[in-house]
Amino acid sequence: MDLPESEERYIRDYVNTQSPDDDQAGLVQKIGSRRVLGRTHEIYDVHGASTRWWVITDPTNLYLQTDFPKAEHALTFHIGLGVMMLNVADRNLRTRTKNTFRRPGVVIVRQFKL
Template sequence: MGPAERAVRDYVNLESPQEDQVTLVQKVQSKRIQGRVHDVFDVHCTETRWWVITEPMNLYLQNDFPNAQQALIFHIGLGDFLAERSRMEIDGEHEKHISAAWRRFRDALETMNSASESEDFQSVGIKCRDSLIALVKAHQADPWVGEVAEPPKVADFKGWANIFADRLTEDRLRSYVKALVDRTWDLTVWLQHYSNATPMEADLVLEATSHLITTFGKLIHRQEMGSPSRCPRCESYRLHNELKHDVDANTYQESDVCAGCGWRSDWVAVHEFISE
């Protein structure tokens, strides 16, 4: 059994009950579709039989899909559906910083889903532009922005976004973010006025807009939360906090521990323990 078959076996065994484990794994075909290779495996278990298809790996009961081709078609459709749905989702800890912009970006996605003509795809550009303006409007008064000697107009995305880049980044990252700001805004405005817009151009603008919004979400989150702590001995980021109850002192104490080198900080009392 090769490494691919072993990975499939382990995956199915993990998903199956203990009494229905894998007895045989056979690769039956590979299909390259839109540049992605999907391997199809016929998997026999003690009580059931599955199709397992990769990229991403998933399993389908052969009672539901008697033919491997049926399972592959469903797999590809499911993958496209999940990929489209994931474009509307964002990490919760970052979404709170860009919620207004992300709501408008979801509107752009909805417009794209129902678009059929060039003017529909142009509307995607308008909504992407509006989502970027919403991003800068939401943060112009944030404490980390500070005093701005000559503030741009409220809806001047490039002006405010470049100020944000100055406050949130430095060195090479600052140059990168400013380039994103400039190119992404120009793309949205171009699509808005491009009378021959196609689905491909609209999709590229959606991807660029999503990337820029989530980039600012991460940068603002870092600004407000601070950089992660590092071990003073080995500079690893893998620090975790341990808590214990000191019965004699009637307190809880905490200590930071490094998973990289084992360094530990001194125990520090965090609050008094109150017994019922």
């Protein structure tokens, strides 16, 4: 797949900020995209000096290919991790919202449930 220069630069810069100075990104190849739960995840194969990465977007993260031999494995983990993070964020929001309404000396006419 041909890659626009700006897209390749974004992926390369991301990998370079996340990897050691002696293992910077070389070859960047877009291998595809998958639409899951209404979100499109772009998948890249990135070669470093001594490692290879899967880079998956929305949100962007990278995964060692030695840990995830197939891109689909990395994508499955990526989506699961995102769901878990949303769950924790939702739980934290509910806790903060619930505690906001329970202050001593404050009368609440109606408490809304999220």
